[in-house]
Amino acid sequence: MPPKEQGAPWVRTRLRTAPVSAVAFGLLVLVTAFLAAVLPRAVEAYETDGLREALAGASPESTVLELKAPQPGLEKPEEARADAVLPQALAAVEGSGRALLPEPLRADPAESAYGVRTGKSLEALDASLPRPDGLPPRFTLLAQSGAAGHATVREGRLPTVGTPVTVDTRVVEGAVTAETARTLRLRTGSELTLAGFPDGPLTVRITGILEPRHPQRSYWSAEPVLRTPALAATGSRPPLYYWEAGVLLAPGAAPALLGGQGEPEKYWRFAPAAGGLTAGDVPALVDGVASLENGPGLVRMRGAAGPTAQLSTGLEQVVDSYTATRDAITPVVAVAAFGIAAVAVVVLVMSAGVAAARRDVELALLRARGGSLRGIAGRLLAETAVPAVPAAASGLLLAVLVVDEARPLPAVLGAGTVALLACAGLPVRAAVAHRRPRAHQERDDLAHARPGGRRTVAELTLLVLAVGSVAALRRRGTAGAGDLLVSAAPVLVGLVAALVLVRLYPLPLRWAAGPAGRLRGVVGFLSLARAGRSPAAVATLPLLALLTALTTAAFGGSVLAGVADARDRAALLETGADVRISTTDNTPLPAGLARAVREVAGVRQVTAVGIEYAAERASDETQSLPVVGVEPDSYAGLARQTGLGGFAAEMLGARGGVLDAVASPEVAERLGRAPHRIVMPGGTVTVRITAVRPRTPAVPEGEFLLVDAAGLKDFGGPSILLAAGAGLDAKALRAAVSGAGSDLSVTLRGEERASLSDSPLQAGAERIYVWAVVAGAGYALLALVLGLLRSAPERAALLARLRTLGLTTRQGRQLLGLEALPLALLAAGGGMAVGWATVGLLAPGIDLDRLALPDASGVTAPGGAALRADVWSLALPAAGAVLLAGAVAVAQAWWAGRRTPITHLRAGDMR
Known part of the structure; x- marks a missing residue:
């Protein structure tokens, strides 16, 4: 075994010999590692934004965590009962309760509040108050903390407590919002006489008219009646209506509520801080809420608030609605992820194949002179690791810089997988190709290639997986276990189609070569013969990449077209025309x-x-x-x-x-x-x-x-x-x-249409789909270029020989263009056919409704968002593949034509 210090000169020498190839390989690894790392981070980012918007957009009444405890028992002395509802006692419980909230729940101190309220509203006896159906209004009294920091005093002042308030106090001060004052005709100095007290009514003197600073936030909206009065209906037939309103008392006035029949209760409202939550916190969030409502968390809360305290919230319903939308979107987005991953793997394998083909003679010579597979593979591994590992690390770093607030592990695994595949590609290909020393290069063209039994078994296994995934998707949709296999259905269909086309590809070339040979010109016959004798790997891998990318692009374009159609239809049904103007x-x-x-x-x-x-x-x-x-x-x-x-x-x-x-x-x-x-x-x-x-x-x-x-x-x-x-x-x-x-309202169809794509979940998923399809198309075109580059030296040598025999420059360009055309046409036609068939097969199982329309909007489209084949998504990528193949072939012919034939013709060269 050679000394360890001799490895460095080998690697340095090989990298210096082909610096352009090393740089290109590093760029390929960097881009692929960046995509592999940024995709899970981007998905988690838009899921996090969706969670935060779902919590922020929900009504505070449904998201606030309200801890309630009944009034102190009558068996206690009145002084002890009054002390238990004073602000100092309630504040101590609030601090303990906030500390007991389980991870990842955190309370927003600015919007949280505590106090004492009447659980049953009190009837007002004042005849001057409005009575819609002759019924007196009813008021809910709240001795709530923090009024000074959440309201602006428009008239008068905030209520205060002059002397200590006891259970027997029958005159207290209160404040109402400007909307309550306007609706119930109250002003500073008004007095409310409220029934429900055994020894005389309670008088609430209005000392201030308040303007809420943030009326839609939890402080005012967790109890909507405190902010805005509402008409309530009786249970009679027909129903009769009366006003329900709220009055804000001074926190120290809470003892006065204990002497009445309003069923006073202590409460602590914790407004959840959504800013620090991420999509990964959802399982822990759901478990924490369940624990607080009926579990160990509630037991701990009762230790702070009392043995009969209860915690209620609608937060789990909001999170469940978000989770349902996310779970419906994720399998659809996974289709794009599978597509781009499959094409990227093919491209990395092809890059290793190009490098192995370029150094085939060198490696064969090393094996012939006694080189071991382990030693050769180790040197090639070190050689590829030098550019690949830093490039993968740079791609990971770039992904972290582009998308923040995401877990690092998925990105690290993605970039690490790319680095491993990039490093192992060339050594594995070289070890397989040179497992036995050989004296000459064996033919490996499509006309003589004979698939072995292992390949047949692998293809049949892939066929079974594709059929199973399509059947599962059509039967049960994208919900339930095994969604990864279901989401891979379009990719599996594309892979099976590519393998079938590779097996059938030589037949039409043989059929066409015979008639072409009887023509006067030699270009047609030579191009068909050359296409049929191209190495099997040169045709298989690019075709595999192209068909997978074209199928993914067709499916992705159809998804986007279905989403756009559903949104257009829903917006039209909201307005009936481009503009709708109506009187209120x-x-x-x-x-x-x-x-x-x-x-x-x-x-x-x-x-x-x-x-x-x-x-x-x-x-x-x-x-x-x-x-x-x-x-x-x-x-x-x-x-x-x-x-x-x-x-x-x-x-x-x-x-x-x-x-x-x-x-x-x-x-x-x-x-x-x-x-x-x-x-x-x-x-x-x-x-x-x-x-x-x-x-x-x-x-x-x-x-x-x-x-x-x-x-x-x-x-x-x-x-x-x-x-x-x-x-x-x-x-x-x-x-x-x-x-x-x-008094006219104006509704524009375009604005309604734009509002349907504002949800972070829908917008983020759609954006990732677009970029995944674009990246997949780019990889497919790169695969086509790599396939042509692999056989470029052989084609250049052939062109040089034919030029010595009298082939003109124009005929040379035609020859190379026509040689590349069969593969491009096969990929384009097959991609269009497979894309169309895939959309038709999978359409019954794909649910695009949640991707197209925000769940909270209440907007629907007749028939739902249907998946249909989009003509442009089928035709444009296919046409681009054909044009690029022709352009690359013509460029290669032009470059080869600039060099003299002696450059390509060397003694002993068997190309």
């Missing part, structure tokens, strides 16, 4: 509004509609029916343009006192096709249904009956304006509408 109280539109809107840049068509509700009798029941009065010509054109139930304008009209109508399927089923009388606000109208449409622009969802507005008696006039156009100037449109009236 269904009153007629201002005069001149239609003309003002029509003059806005980009508006092509404007139509006004009015909706009134008629009473129609069908099946012995009287039902309310929305009747839409329209102008037939303009509205029919809008319906056809938007694709929402288009019809001919002649279907709306009047014949013999009967109005022709277009109805929704439900209305048509009830009324039938015979003339039917309905009762409108302006009188009785007879209608006849002439056409049935599932939806219409004025009423995109629900029942409707379209009639000509001119045939309605005493029609109230249009209340909705629908406009269509491209490139609408939203600012000018809103300016025109605001100039016509102040």
